[in-house]
Amino acid sequence: MSTAIQNISLSGKKKQVSNKEMTFLERMYLVAIVKGLWITIKHFFRKKATIHYPEQVREFSPVYRGQHMLKRDEQGRENCTACGLCALSCPAEAITMKAEERKKGEEHLYREEKYASIYEINMLRCIFCGLCEEACPKDAIYLTLSKELVPAQYDREDFIFGKDKLVMPLEMALKNTQLKNAN
Amino acid sequence: MDSAFIIEKSIFIVVIFAITMVMAMYSTWAERKVAAYLQDRVGPNRAGWGGLLQPLADGMKLFAKEEFFPNTPNRFLFIVGPAIAMSTALMTSAVMPWGDKLEIFGRTVILQATDIDVALLYVFGIISVGVYGVMIGGWASNNKFSLMSSVRAASQMVSYEIAMGLSIIALLMMTGTLSLKEIAAQQAGMNWNVFYQPVGFLIFLICAFAETNRTPFDLAECESELIGGYHTEYSSMKMGFYLFAEYANMFISSAILAVLYFGAYNYPGMQWMVDNVGVNAANILGIVVLFIKICFFIFFYMWVRWTIPRFRYDQLMHLGWKILIPLAIVNIMVTGICILVFK
DSSP, X not given: OOOOGGGOOSXXXXXOOXXXXXXXXXXXXXXXXXXXHHHHHHHHTSOOOOOOTTTSOOOOOTTOXXXXXXXXXXXXXXXXXXXXXXXHHXXXXXXXXXXXXXXXTOTTTBSSSEEEEEEEEETTTOOOOOHHHHHOTTSOEEEOOOOOOOOOOSSGGGGXXXXXXXXXXXXXXXXHHHHHHHO | OOHHHHHXXXXXXXXXXXXXXXXXXXXXXXXXXXXXXXXXXXXOOSSSGGGTTHHHHHHHHHHHSOOOOOSOSOHHHHHHHHHHHHHHHHHGGGGOOOSSEEEETTEEEESSSOOOTTHHHXXXXXXXXXXXXXXXXXXXXXXXXXXXXXXXXXXXXXXXXXXXXXXXXXXXXXXXXXXXHHHHHHTOTTOOHHHHOHHHHHHHHHHHHHHTTOTTSXXXXXXXXXXXXXXXXXXXXXXXXXXXXXXXXXXXXXXHHHHHHSOTTOOTTHHHHHHHTOHHHHHHHHHHHHHHHHHHHHHHHHHHHTTSOOOOHHHHHIIIIIIIHHHHHHHHHHHHHHHHHHO
């Protein structure tokens, strides 16, 4: 038995629209209203879709790219050498930096002879594409898995994250080294 | 009239006032909570446990808002509008029978602020005056959108009052009294009027929705056509009064529905409770039962709001004049015939 093409419904949801006159019962709408009330009351007892944000965090994808971090090496020295490749690769023009030469006695702070004295990312411009991470030859900048989102602020200036917010805390670097040595 | 009587009534009035206010306050909370639950959300939950302090926060916000006056020649009427809306919303609670009677210190205390024999007429009179709050506010705003909205609200209320009154006449033919106390007492046991007057109840329910300006009859408020509604120009607590009056009205109309059709404070086995447990316990349970009924109707208002889309204005008038009024008249005739045949 073959069905005419206009009657085929692959989804099974196809419905013929009709302009037939409504019967008296349909025109009273009472049945339709009761049906509607039944549908809404079912939703009343359904599980809620809300995620209570600060207490509960949504599940993230494994390739999620969170806020940036400027890494330190095993001895706690900053990796960044202020080559500017991240700024160059950035499609959103979000990164700026200023290079400075490492002075004598600062070897424990910076790994390379040149370092970034100012390193800023404008979080309003950043699109979290991760191209900076890919461009970096010194493994300095990373997009972390941190689930903390950039917090809301009143001024645009507050969205420009400097080294104070970007550089990995020293304790974290030392702890990472300890864990590495233990393994 | 002794002084104990005056004290008793004063206390009672203050308590009713407080309860009406609290119920109206928590109706706003319940509205948001019910709306959220019906839409698979959780609703307010930050201010206090389960958002229970939300109404207080809202009230405080409204108090702190700037008091804006439009450039209107009717400043006095502009203030009178919300005052009328609020006071008429509260006045109807005076004749509600909240329970039968209590016996305190050997005195029989009837749980009603005043038992007048034309209570039902009084309620209808006050509800009719409620239109003036909306009308005067919209007129005094000196804003065409406010005026159009108040004209809409007024014509809607006036139209539906007729059907409401006619549906009540059928009820009155059965009860033979206008006193709410007696109507409540007649429904003892399970003799609820809704079983004898199902059509009348349906008409009354629909009209109650229209009278309180609730969805599907909330045409007075319409963002896309009228900016806000009759309270477009209002701000601060005057705005709060209008919104608050709406919820107070909802509470009162739920109370009227429960008293007229759903047996008021009566519950099955009340007589047994009076005989065996005591008058006070039976009647306190009666008050609780009445409030459960009222809360159900308030919930029903909200439930319907998130189910049914609103009417178009011509459909609203069509329903009111061409369907409900003839139906109410037929209902009166059928009731009359039934009384003639069965009694």
